[in-house]
Amino acid sequence: xxxxxxxxxxxxxxxxxxxxIVNPPKPEQPELPLLKNNDQRAAFVDAYETWPLWIETKxxxxxxxxxxxEDGTSMVVxxxxxxxxxxxxPGSYEAKYHDGYGRxxxxxxxxxxxxxxxxxNRSLLIEKLKEIQKVKKGCNQN
Numbered sequence: 001x002x003x004x005x006x007x008x009x010x011x012x013x014x015x016x017x018x019x020x021i022v023n024p025p026k027p028e029q030p031e032l033p034l035l036k037n038n039d040q041r042a043a044f045v046d047a048y049e050t051w052p053l054w055i056e057t058k059x060x061x062x063x064x065x066x067x068x069x070e071d072g073t074s075m076v077v078x079x080x081x082x083x084x085x086x087x088x089x090p091g092s093y094e095a096k097y098h099d100g101y102g103r104x105x106x107x108x109x110x111x112x113x114x115x116x117x118x119x120x121n122r123s124l125l126i127e128k129l130k131e132i133q134k135v136k137k138g139c140n141q142n
Contacts, residue, residue: 085097
């Protein structure tokens with residue numbers, strides 16, 4: 001009977017662990033701060049590494065950072081692992097290279113659209129933030 005209880009407990013633990021793998025908890029994202037101008041909006045987009053890491057693909061060296069907006073759209077920044085050249089670094093030519101993430105791609109995900117069709121640029125993400133906060137500001141004035 002004792003062995004059976006141990007097996008049941010082990011199986012229950014396995015099911016809980018499997019559920020965490022199949023349905024991982026959604027990472028918390030920072031609250032969208034009040035952004036008063038385009039410089040602040042640009043800084044928010046450039047700080048994408050503070051957003052939740054949505055997908056990481058080690059085989060291709062890709063990372064996708066995602067920020068969900070109040071209107072149901074999501075901003076996504078995709079970066080690639082690469083050898084990055086820093087011309088100002090001291091030392092030999094080879095010492096000027098370091099591993100990092102570069103080559104940004106920007107996406108604005110919308111319901112009913114394929115990921116590839118949501119390709120955008122940094123400027124349009126900044127405009128989207130402006131639009132979101134303009135609508136929010138208008139709602140607060142009523």
